Amino acid sequence: MDHSTNGDASKCPFMQGAVTTTEKSVTDWWPNTLNLDILHQQDSKTNPLGADFDYQEELKKLDVAALKKDVNDFMTDSQDWWPADWGHYGGLMIRLSWHAAGSYRLADGRGGGGTGNQRFAPLNSWPDNASLDKARRLLWPIKKKYGNTISWADLIILAGTIAYENMGLKTYGFAFGRTDIWHPEKDVYWGAEKEWLAPSDERYGNVDKPDTMENPLAAVQMGLIYVNPEGVNGKSDPLKTALQVRETFKRMAMNDEETVALTAGGHTVGKAHGNGDASILGPDPESADVEEQGLGWSNPNKSGKGRYTVTSGIEGAWTTHPTKWDNGFFEMLYNHEWELRKSPAGATQWEPVSIKEEDKPVDVEDLTTKLNPMMTDADMAMKMDPIYNEISLKFKDDFDAFSDAFARAWFKLTHRDMGPKDRWFGPDVPQEDLIWQDPIPKGNNDYNVNAVKDKIASTDLRISELVSTAWDSARTYRGSDFRGGANGARINLAPQNKWEGNEPAQLEKVLAVLQPIATEFGISLADTIVLAGNVGVEKAIKNAGMNISVPFTSGRGDATQAMTDVESFESMEPLADGFRNYQKKEYVVSPEEMLLDKTQLLGLTAAEMTVLVGGMRVMGTNFGGTKHGVFTENEGALTNDFFVNLTDMVYEWKSQDNGIYEIKNRKTGDVKFTATRVDLVFGSNSILRAYSEMYAQDDSKERFVTDFVAAWTKVMNANRFDLK
Numbered sequence: 001m002d003h004s005t006n007g008d009a010s011k012c013p014f015m016q017g018a019v020t021t022t023e024k025s026v027t028d029w030w031p032n033t034l035n036l037d038i039l040h041q042q043d044s045k046t047n048p049l050g051a052d053f054d055y056q057e058e059l060k061k062l063d064v065a066a067l068k069k070d071v072n073d074f075m076t077d078s079q080d081w082w083p084a085d086w087g088h089y090g091g092l093m094i095r096l097s098w099h100a101a102g103s104y105r106l107a108d109g110r111g112g113g114g115t116g117n118q119r120f121a122p123l124n125s126w127p128d129n130a131s132l133d134k135a136r137r138l139l140w141p142i143k144k145k146y147g148n149t150i151s152w153a154d155l156i157i158l159a160g161t162i163a164y165e166n167m168g169l170k171t172y173g174f175a176f177g178r179t180d181i182w183h184p185e186k187d188v189y190w191g192a193e194k195e196w197l198a199p200s201d202e203r204y205g206n207v208d209k210p211d212t213m214e215n216p217l218a219a220v221q222m223g224l225i226y227v228n229p230e231g232v233n234g235k236s237d238p239l240k241t242a243l244q245v246r247e248t249f250k251r252m253a254m255n256d257e258e259t260v261a262l263t264a265g266g267h268t269v270g271k272a273h274g275n276g277d278a279s280i281l282g283p284d285p286e287s288a289d290v291e292e293q294g295l296g297w298s299n300p301n302k303s304g305k306g307r308y309t310v311t312s313g314i315e316g317a318w319t320t321h322p323t324k325w326d327n328g329f330f331e332m333l334y335n336h337e338w339e340l341r342k343s344p345a346g347a348t349q350w351e352p353v354s355i356k357e358e359d360k361p362v363d364v365e366d367l368t369t370k371l372n373p374m375m376t377d378a379d380m381a382m383k384m385d386p387i388y389n390e391i392s393l394k395f396k397d398d399f400d401a402f403s404d405a406f407a408r409a410w411f412k413l414t415h416r417d418m419g420p421k422d423r424w425f426g427p428d429v430p431q432e433d434l435i436w437q438d439p440i441p442k443g444n445n446d447y448n449v450n451a452v453k454d455k456i457a458s459t460d461l462r463i464s465e466l467v468s469t470a471w472d473s474a475r476t477y478r479g480s481d482f483r484g485g486a487n488g489a490r491i492n493l494a495p496q497n498k499w500e501g502n503e504p505a506q507l508e509k510v511l512a513v514l515q516p517i518a519t520e521f522g523i524s525l526a527d528t529i530v531l532a533g534n535v536g537v538e539k540a541i542k543n544a545g546m547n548i549s550v551p552f553t554s555g556r557g558d559a560t561q562a563m564t565d566v567e568s569f570e571s572m573e574p575l576a577d578g579f580r581n582y583q584k585k586e587y588v589v590s591p592e593e594m595l596l597d598k599t600q601l602l603g604l605t606a607a608e609m610t611v612l613v614g615g616m617r618v619m620g621t622n623f624g625g626t627k628h629g630v631f632t633e634n635e636g637a638l639t640n641d642f643f644v645n646l647t648d649m650v651y652e653w654k655s656q657d658n659g660i661y662e663i664k665n666r667k668t669g670d671v672k673f674t675a676t677r678v679d680l681v682f683g684s685n686s687i688l689r690a691y692s693e694m695y696a697q698d699d700s701k702e703r704f705v706t707d708f709v710a711a712w713t714k715v716m717n718a719n720r721f722d723l724k
Contacts, residue, residue: 091270097160107216419482470533485719
């Protein structure tokens, strides 16, 4: 297709040019513009099933027993086009599930196996996910058979769980309920590197201090799930690798025992593939030509499959019987001395100095041929690191304890991003409530809501205090892993009750008033906090001369401190909240970009973000009571004044040395208002200004209020999965 300007234009029917990634986007031409794409991902138009499709309803049609039987039968039904190692797909399916779930990170709840995101770039083409394109394609006949009653996300995780069961592990359970996405998650930040497997140094302040890894990242290099199997930056040093393993698994909410169990259990079965030259592999799936039909890494090395498969570059099995759940990993690790060698692909790996023939695993195709086992640097860390070694020896001597620890850790790994049990489905959902599930008791639905509201309204609490407390309670919600939110009232518990952004002194004052009201009416503090916020909003609406009620649904419960994993919640502390004009300190990322990140996690649109910021400002909810962005003479009234004054050309905007902006009257030079970057972006960004101008219109006063109430209610109900 000829797009030259001096050619015959009739040669190309598409005068606007190509729509491939080679063309410049708006953000390519103007890289400093605020990119709102993070709020537009997974638009309903990408979903071919339509807005009325309800996966929870489809799951009720699923024949779980038949599905599990089919997946079990599949494990040993080897296909010629991609044969199973030793005639068993278990190792490949476990790796498929593991690499889907293992992309989860605690800091922002993104990644994980809960959306089927592994089908799309960049995950479908990560170097660490080589050959998983084949695993998903092998599962296609099962997905085809069961259709929309099973999501890809659920099937991918189920395949690994069934694989373990098929090999002899008593698993802890399984829950369906993961809903597929239909478009790449371009909003997930996987790192700033511009090349795959760039040195670890690029995402660490100091690579020798793993806790200096850039947040929210968990993997040590671009394109890896966890750590480099050959060692830090490919240089073997198990003790140094152990430090990276510990930090990486910590950032996935795993402790040392869970880390050892997962490492050993993951390598009890299956093998690594590096029997060939990795440099001759074809392009990854996203780069491959159309004839590859979505597959990648084509291998011209002999058959290119089976014993000649090249994936990680490491080559070999870890145990004597790699299709059986046993204690072979620890027996192999501790019963031999190990030395560094090179795989056929040139990767660094550990192999036994000497080993009996009967202890070697057999070749994946020729069961009469014995081969050396191998260990990665991370495996050796389980023996050389003192803490990991103590746990490993315990598991070596107690196979039942190891099996139970792994089953629980696998369940946590594969379900960590699913949220509370209200979102789970199926006969194998465990009855036990686990602390990492953030359990919340059921609340009271039988009470007089209006009587509670009247009691709250009669207190001396200000509008700003009522609204801010409810907002702070609800804003912890994140749609990435369905954690946080107003339900549970964890704002009353450690660590949230001491977070700087929650203004502990004001919070203590407000809760001291609301707790007795909750006790008097026999209702949860969580319901009371949300009702108090609604009372504040309704007061502000009346102050604006309107009478619009805020919807409320009772039934929230109160979590206890014993139900709260303090360490995992610490990573959820808000470092910035543009809705309340709060920022803990200066960051490399701009305040307005941090606002977009928070908005996306809350599940809000750009328009909802706009109306909420404008409403929160005029109600005086700024952190610390600052007046930045409070563009009104009538603070405490839910008016559209923020937008009216923001778009009024009677004012000009001048930056000050302290990062604050003064809004001056153009004629008199008098300072009328002050603002932050977060305030002014609603006038500077072309898309946000369009929303601001709409809300500033004379005919938008009531629309502004109704839109604010709808967005407010959405946030207050964000973690009410019992209503969905």
